[in-house]
Amino acid sequence: MRFAGKTVVIVGAGSGLGAAITEGFSLEGARLVLIDRDKTALERQAIRFAGSGIICGDAAESATVEQTLDISGPVDILIHTAGIDPLSATDVPGTSLEDWQSIISVNLTSAFLFARGVLPAMIARQSGCLLFTGSIAGLKPTPREAAYAVSKAGVIQLARAIALDHARQGIRANVLCPGFLESVMLDRKRVMSESDLSKRSQAAAAIVPLAREGRYEEMSALALALCDDSVSGYITGQPIVADGGLMLA
Ligand SMILES: NC(=O)c1ccc[n+]([C@@H]2O[C@H](COP(=O)([O-])OP(=O)(O)OC[C@H]3O[C@@H](n4cnc5c(N)ncnc54)[C@H](O)[C@@H]3O)[C@@H](O)[C@H]2O)c1
Secondary structure (H helix, E strand, O other): OOOOEEEEEOOOOOOOOHHHHHHHHOOOOOOOEEEEEHHHHHHHHHHOOOEEEEOOOOOOOHHHHHHHHHOOOOOEEEEEEEOOOOOOOOOOOOOHHHHHHHHHHHHHHHHHHHHHHHHHHHHHOOOOEEEEOOOOHOOOOOOHHHHHHHHHHHHHHHHHHHHHHOOOOOOOOEEEEOOOOOOOOOOHHOOOEEEEEEEHHHHHHHHOOOOOOOHHHHHHHHHHHHHOHHHHOOOOOOEEEEEHHHHHH
């Protein structure tokens, strides 16, 4: 039970990567507080991970952070995985101000708000770990995803800034940067057919040197390792790329 007695806040815990990380921490004995805006997905998690704190709300709103801290108390580990990438956002001329603002707000501002919320108690206790979710798009822009790439680059700099400012207070901050994962994000999935999804998997297999998409389960295992001081206690301020070699191709 690597995380027994630890309070872990997971933002975006309702599906995909956040759900897999929730399962990982639950199996390792953590006390969980789960946040998502998707009520149905959260209700499913509340049944599965009975005893966890549950907050349904927009992670980009300060009120959601306040509600979280009210039930979590001091947080040992913050995991931020909430993210969006609307299909309507593309290159810069093709991105509406509304899409730009919502992507920056969910992917970056909410990471800042949660970090700002949990850090004072971490500083007081001289201990804490933050793990954000970036993407290889934050290191090397992918075509026609300008707002998304900027938001993920921002998350990487946010983690680096926190790592630098708070290392002497016993706090580490890193970013998990996946390539293609086994499922597209929910906002894309809702508009993609089974055949589109299968074509995406085939395309990933063709492009990725390891010839497949990443599994949520393996990302979760990596996330736990990055939060485990006995494994990663000397790693801070780093984007950790898990992309099957895609950035080499
Ligand atoms: N799926 C991929 O191929 C991929 C690749 C690289 C990076 N990522 C990143 O990994 C993270 C998780 O992606 P995923 O595949 O699990 O996607 P997902 O859509 O399955 O999960 C994201 C979760 O965040 C929640 N969420 C979105 N906006 C929110 C908001 N404003 N407030 C609260 N909750 C909100 C959603 O309801 C959902 O449960 C994202 O940050 C994404 O950018 C995903």
